[in-house]
Amino acid sequence: MALWGQGDPRWIVEEREDTKNVNNWHWSEVDASNSSKKFFKEKFMELSVTGTEGSVRVSEVTKCNGEATVNNRKGKVIYFYEWDIELKWCGKTAMSNDNITGKIIIENVSEENTEDEVDITTRQEKSGTEHNKLHQIVKQQLAPKCREIIGQYIQYLQTTHGKQVVLPTKAAGQGINAVTTKTKPDSVNSIKKQMDAAVISKSGPKKTENVTLQRTEFSLKDTFKCRREELFQCFVNPDRMKAYLRGEADVDPRESGKFSLLAGAITGTYLEIQPEDKIQQHWRFKDWPADMFSSVTLTFKDTGSSTELTLHQTGVPQYSLDQIKQGWTRYYFQPIKMTFGYGAGSL
Numbered sequence: 327m328a329l330w331g332q333g334d335p336r337w338i339v340e341e342r343e344d345t346k347n348v349n350n351w352h353w354s355e356v357d358a359s360n361s362s363k364k365f366f367k368e369k370f371m372e373l374s375v376t377g378t379e380g381s382v383r384v385s386e387v388t389k390c391n392g393e394a395t396v397n398n399r400k401g402k403v404i405y406f407y408e409w410d411i412e413l414k415w416c417g418k419t420a421m422s423n424d425n426i427t428g429k430i431i432i433e434n435v436s437e438e439n440t441e442d443e444v445d446i447t448t449r450q451e452k453s454g455t456e457h458n459k460l461h462q463i464v465k466q467q468l469a470p471k472c473r474e475i476i477g478q479y480i481q482y483l484q485t486t487h488g489k490q491v492v493l494p495t496k497a498a499g500q501g502i503n504a505v506t507t508k509t510k511p512d513s514v515n516s517i518k519k520q521m522d523a524a525v526i527s528k529s530g531p532k533k534t535e536n537v538t539l540q541r542t543e544f545s546l547k548d549t550f551k552c553r554r555e556e557l558f559q560c561f562v563n564p565d566r567m568k569a570y571l572r573g574e575a576d577v578d579p580r581e582s583g584k585f586s587l588l589a590g591a592i593t594g595t596y597l598e599i600q601p602e603d604k605i606q607q608h609w610r611f612k613d614w615p616a617d618m619f620s621s622v623t624l625t626f627k628d629t630g631s632s633t634e635l636t637l638h639q640t641g642v643p644q645y646s647l648d649q650i651k652q653g654w655t656r657y658y659f660q661p662i663k664m665t666f667g668y669g670a671g672s673l
Contacts, residue, residue, distance in 0.1 A: 358394040358487045362407065365482050366390055369475045370413055375467045379459050382417030382468060384430070392435070392597075393582060396487040397617055404617045405483050408597050408608070409435035413472070415464055419456045426460045427451045430472060438621060438641050441477035539615075542647055543640040548659050550635060550668040554628045557635060558602045560662050561624060570661040588657065594619065602626060611650065614643060635659075 367387045374383035392409035411432040416425055428450040435444050446469050450461040550557050560566050567575035567587065576586040579596060586593045591612045598606040609622040620641035627634040642650055663669040 355398075356396045356487050358396050358407070358483060359392070361486060362392075362394045362409070362479070362483075363390045365479065366409070366411060366475070369478070370411075370472065373468060373471050373475075375463055375471075377463060377467070378420065379463060380417055380419035380456075382415055382426075382460050382463050384413050384468070385416045385427075386414040388412045388414050388429075391581075393595075394483065396483055402617075403484075405437055405480065406608070406619060407435070407437055407479075407483075408621075410598075411435065415468065417460050417463070419459050422456045424456065426457050428457075428461060428464060430464065430469060432472060432476070435476055435479075436621065441473050444473065444476050446472055539618075540644040541620075541641050542644050543638070543642060544647065544651055545639075546637045546651065546654055546659075548635050548655075549629070549632045550663065551632050552666070552668045554626045554633045555602045556666075557633045557662075557668065558605075558626050560666070561605055562596075562599065566666075570665040571657065572661075594622075597621075609639070611646065611653075614646065618643070 367390065370384050370387050372384075375381065389410065389412035391411075392407065394405070394407035394409075397404045397406070409432075413430040413432070414427060415430060416427045418425065428448065431445075431447040431449070433445040433447075448461065448464045448469055450457045450464075560570065562577070562579035564575050564577045564579075567577060571587060573588060576584075578584050579599065581596055581599055583596045584594070585596065585607075592609070593612070594607050594609040596605065596607055598604065603626060605622075605624040607622040607624075608619045610619045618641075620639055623638045625636045625638075627636070637654060639650065
């Protein structure tokens with residue numbers, strides 16, 4: 327037993343007058359969704375470009391769908407977020423007074439992607455020489471500025487919400503920057519590096535401060551002898567899910583709705599539901615660290631005689647890859663075919 331004032335500070339109970347979360351040991355969470363929306367709207371509405379060919383600016387944030395949370399687990403700060411954003415741009419060229427408009431669509435903004443991996447698509451509302459000129463300005467100058475804002479977002483979460491989940495301690499180096507990464511925030515050049523540095527593993531290698539958990543991704547494809555809407559219902563309809571899972575299915579099939587399957591072995595959140603086309607989820611297995619989620623995308627394609635299902639899952643712990651891949655076939659695909667008679671064989 328360590329003497330008073332000696333030993334590893336993580337295992338010494340610190341005296342706190344407020345009695346709150348001693349040594350930051352307990353799980354704490356802050357919902358950063360509303361403030362994140364405010365951040366995006368303020369930042370994007372500031373964007374404008376003026377050149378010899380014309381000027382263009384962001385006139386409206388027409389869509390900002392998603393969620394963000396900041397968590398503390400045993401002194402480690404972890405960020406989870408998923409956003410889809412749509413902007414309206416407008417402008418005029420030097421040769422015309424017509425008000426020219428278009429869209430900027432920003433997708434896949436999440437802790438799993440760096441700012442360079444985020445999908446940014448630009449569109450113009452009408453065709454024509456002057457419209458094309460402004461559209462080129464948007465693609466070449468305005469879109470990169472949008473990407474820079476995505477890169478600033480993690481810094482915003484750190485400075486605004488990170489300190490809310492990690493209380494100050496007497497030990498030196500226990501501030502927000504010390505628990506999230508080994509370097510100062512300004513030296514971190516991507517979102518993914520910061521998120522990977524915050525991962526905590528309960529399985530695999532023995533935990534040390536410098537060990538991070540390797541994550542991977544995979545895709546599966548299968549066909550089912552049924553209509554597309556019938557197969558789609560197998561992933562959102564609680565009664566159908568209970569039938570092929572042969573157990574309780576606690577499901578709230580709406581965007582931001584939660585689900586819990588197989589006695590809590592699988593839990594998560596519906597992020598996006600496009601009827602009969604696509605389902606996107608935050609998805610986790612119970613044996614994973616409590617702060618770890620993967621991303622699952624299910625797409626449904628009508629092939630005429632059957633329905634093709636494509637599954638893509640990212641952020642899966644490497645040690646759990648085979649188990650998860652086999653689980654989709656064993657607990658989902660095969661039971662759906664056997665229960666409802668949709669058997670068609672795997673591709």
